Amino acid sequence: MADKVLMKGNEAIAEAAILAGCRHYFGYPITPQTEIAAYMAKKMPKIGGTFLQAESEIAAINMVYGVSSTGKRVMTSSSSPGISLKGEGLSYLAGADLPALVVNVQRGGPGLGGIQPSQSDYFQATRGGAHGDFKMIVLAPHSVQEMAELTVKGFDLADKYRMTAMILADGTMGQMMEPVSLDFAASEPVAKPWATTGTKMEREHNIVNSLFLQPDELEKVNFERYERYKVIEENEAMYEEYMMEDAEYCVVAFGIAARVSKNAVAEARKKGIKVGLIRPITLWPFPTAAFAKTMGKIKEYISVELSMGQMIEDVRLATECSAPVTLCNRVGGMIPSPEQVLAAIETAAKNGGAK
Amino acid sequence: MSTKQILISGFGGQGILFAGKFLAYKGLIDDKQVSWLPSYGPEMRGGTASCSVILSDEPVGSPIVSNPDILVAMNLPSLDKYESTVAPGGIILADSTLIDRKVERDDVTVYYVPATALAGENGIATLANMIITGKLLSVLDDFNEESVRAALSKVVSAKKANLYDLNLKAMQIGADFK
Numbered sequence: 001m002a003d004k005v006l007m008k009g010n011e012a013i014a015e016a017a018i019l020a021g022c023r024h025y026f027g028y029p030i031t032p033q034t035e036i037a038a039y040m041a042k043k044m045p046k047i048g049g050t051f052l053q054a055e056s057e058i059a060a061i062n063m064v065y066g067v068s069s070t071g072k073r074v075m076t077s078s079s080s081p082g083i084s085l086k087g088e089g090l091s092y093l094a095g096a097d098l099p100a101l102v103v104n105v106q107r108g109g110p111g112l113g114g115i116q117p118s119q120s121d122y123f124q125a126t127r128g129g130a131h132g133d134f135k136m137i138v139l140a141p142h143s144v145q146e147m148a149e150l151t152v153k154g155f156d157l158a159d160k161y162r163m164t165a166m167i168l169a170d171g172t173m174g175q176m177m178e179p180v181s182l183d184f185a186a187s188e189p190v191a192k193p194w195a196t197t198g199t200k201m202e203r204e205h206n207i208v209n210s211l212f213l214q215p216d217e218l219e220k221v222n223f224e225r226y227e228r229y230k231v232i233e234e235n236e237a238m239y240e241e242y243m244m245e246d247a248e249y250c251v252v253a254f255g256i257a258a259r260v261s262k263n264a265v266a267e268a269r270k271k272g273i274k275v276g277l278i279r280p281i282t283l284w285p286f287p288t289a290a291f292a293k294t295m296g297k298i299k300e301y302i303s304v305e306l307s308m309g310q311m312i313e314d315v316r317l318a319t320e321c322s323a324p325v326t327l328c329n330r331v332g333g334m335i336p337s338p339e340q341v342l343a344a345i346e347t348a349a350k351n352g353g354a355k
Numbered sequence: 356m357s358t359k360q361i362l363i364s365g366f367g368g369q370g371i372l373f374a375g376k377f378l379a380y381k382g383l384i385d386d387k388q389v390s391w392l393p394s395y396g397p398e399m400r401g402g403t404a405s406c407s408v409i410l411s412d413e414p415v416g417s418p419i420v421s422n423p424d425i426l427v428a429m430n431l432p433s434l435d436k437y438e439s440t441v442a443p444g445g446i447i448l449a450d451s452t453l454i455d456r457k458v459e460r461d462d463v464t465v466y467y468v469p470a471t472a473l474a475g476e477n478g479i480a481t482l483a484n485m486i487i488t489g490k491l492l493s494v495l496d497d498f499n500e501e502s503v504r505a506a507l508s509k510v511v512s513a514k515k516a517n518l519y520d521l522n523l524k525a526m527q528i529g530a531d532f533k
Contacts, residue, residue, distance in 0.1 A: 004383060006379055006383060006389070006391065032395055115396060116396065175392065176390055176391060176392040176393075176418050177376070177379060177391040177392075178390050178391070179383050179389060256417075256418075259415075259417045259418060260416070260419070262416045262417075263416035263417050338416070338417055
């Protein structure tokens with residue numbers, strides 16, 4: 001255990017980003033993710049990196065756009081209301097096919113909402129998050145270790161597919177401390193021949209831009225982008241299965257909701273209920289394959305969320321409504337208890353999958 | 356031990372989160388699975404602060420402690436708020452300097468430790484948190500000096516090395532308190 005240290009989830013993200021080669025961080029403070037900025041403020045100057053507290057979230061995301069254009073690894077982080085402010089920049093990054101890592105440590109909403117944990121930005125994250133047709137790769141850690149590992153993975157995927165990867169965490173994941181091992185292989189740098197690094201009079205100008213005034217040209221880049229998204233959907237979906245082998249009931253949850261649900265599933269198993277858990281790790285691409293193989297075996301799916309029911313729509317799509325999908329939720333900064341999830345499992349088992 | 360769920364609660368400024376962090380590090384050093392989750396609301400700035408610590412032989416599921424096996428109450432509002440949530444058969448440690456009532460439950464084991472008064476008498480007024488933590492470790496028969504020292508060195512920053520001995524002293528006072 002000697003190589004493990006206790007870190008907050010937010011700190012683990014920051015340290016992992018540095019290990020992934022990120023030397024540029026732009027942000028603006030907001031609870032419950034401020035430790036990311038604080039960690040970067042401390043560390044970046046010591047390793048020749050840039051930490052800049054921008055005048056606003058909008059400024060920060062546009063600084064990300066600028067640095068990304070030069071081919072450097074770059075990130076920003078915020079929490080729900082701050083991510084909404086970054087929306088314009090997220091769309092511009094997508095339109096210019098620029099890689100970036102964006103962290104959303106969610107809090108309750110809408111509006112300024114509260115500062116306690118939430119998962120109610122699921123739609124915003126998985127449907128693109130702003131105007132225009134685009135996607136972000138959305139990674140949902142459920143431990144401090146994953147906060148670190150998925151940060152590195154996020155940078156790698158962003159570079160590979162030239163798009164934004166978002167870490168979609170919540171206040172609990174950001175604030176909690178767990179042992180974490182940062183002893184993982186550094187990622188391989190990806191060549192970025194498109195970067196605006198100066199032609200040195202040796203090549204054509206690279207142009208990074210999201211403005212396409214010719215509709216046929218704009219249509220073409222959209223079609224091409226979605227071809228790339230198709231490759232991602234086929235290759236990059238990640239999920240965890242927990243006690244699914246002989247399951248007749250299936251809890252679906254990510255992040256903190258998955259942690260709570262694991263307790264409930266283990267308790268339900270003790271009571272003889274054949275229940276398992278599918279934990280999507282990528283929310284986009286949604287791990288449809290994990291659900292396809294359960295169809296016909298599962299009598300009811302229970303989506304456990306810290307929202308009014310957002311992921312539940314993806315569960316219904318992935319299961320093609322082959323069985324009822326019900327919601328077990330708390331919102332506003334409240335977190336479902338294992339007892340609440342257990343009660344939902346018991347109700348499902350009693351109904352036996354009746355619609 | 357399979358799993359111990361601990362809730363530590365008191366005023367902001369009493370070192371509630373620090374005590375929890377110490378216990379989490381000690382658990383890590385003792386090869387346990389651990390999690391530490393603080394309250395992070397505005398209550399940190401002067402109101403009630405609390406933190407959930409879980410020590411387990413199994414991977415930790417939910418990091419949220421809602422029915423603690425052990426409640427450390429460092430002030431009256433904390434005891435009022437959490438007494439009823441303690442698991443039957445659990446343990447409550449109360450700072451009896453700041454809590455002027457008795458625990459009403461009869462299905463838990465209670466230890467009254469005048470931690471704040473002991474801290475004042477010993478010239479370590481800010482370390483009531485570690486006095487009661489020392490008592491907790493002795494109650495659990497877990498005052499292993501080697502891992503206590505190792506955990507302390509993780510949570511006391513090198514810049515404040517002079518506080519290391521004082522923290523150790525505080526825990527010893529708590530452990531020796533009958």
